[in-house]
Amino acid sequence: MKKLLLIIGFTCSALLCFGQKHLLSYDDVKFLLINNLQKTDTFMMAKGYKITSKNTSAKNRSYQSINGSSHVDVDVRIDGKKLFVEIQTNELEQYDLIHTSIAQYITKDSMAADVQIYAVKDLGSIYITVNDTTPYDPLKREYDMHIVPDKHITAYN
Numbered sequence: 001m002k003k004l005l006l007i008i009g010f011t012c013s014a015l016l017c018f019g020q021k022h023l024l025s026y027d028d029v030k031f032l033l034i035n036n037l038q039k040t041d042t043f044m045m046a047k048g049y050k051i052t053s054k055n056t057s058a059k060n061r062s063y064q065s066i067n068g069s070s071h072v073d074v075d076v077r078i079d080g081k082k083l084f085v086e087i088q089t090n091e092l093e094q095y096d097l098i099h100t101s102i103a104q105y106i107t108k109d110s111m112a113a114d115v116q117i118y119a120v121k122d123l124g125s126i127y128i129t130v131n132d133t134t135p136y137d138p139l140k141r142e143y144d145m146h147i148v149p150d151k152h153i154t155a156y157n
Contacts, residue, residue: 021048023072023091024094024097025101026098026102026105029098032076033149033153034083035083036155036156037078040061041061044074047065048065049064049065049074050065060075060076060077061076061077063075063076070091071089071091072094073089075087078155083149083155084146084149086145087145088142089143089145090142092143095130098126105122107120115128116129124148124149125147125150126146126148130143
């Protein structure tokens with residue numbers, strides 16, 4: 001009986017972890033910010049994202065993960081040695097995962113004109129905007145997160 005409960009416990013935890021495979025956390029975003037675009041491509045493909053747009057001259061990438069009616073779109077842009085990440089999603093779990101994973105690293109937080117602003121230790125600033133969906137659905141919202149790295153964080157080549 002104990003073995004059966006143990007197997008059921010491992011199965012449930014594996015399913016929960018697999019269910020959040022395509023979601024990005026603090027560690028994932030930190031990995032993206034310090035690595036180059038080639039490593040970003042490999043990492044995002046391993047997370048289950050598809051490359052939707054790749055512009056090598058402008059050094060931009062767009063990734064997308066669609067899971068039923070929910071989506072997570074990630075745009076990565078390199079400007080000099082800095083890499084900027086933008087996440088657009090209507091998945092509450094993505095917002096919660098970002099919010100809970102940065103909670104212990106927040107050095108300053110504020111709110112300005114419907115924008116949540118977080119200064120995160122060893123990462124940079126995160127700007128989060130929450131909007132209603134079109135057509136209006138009280139259970140779905142659009143989350144727009146912009147991650148701007150600190151001045152000392154640069155992408156490795």
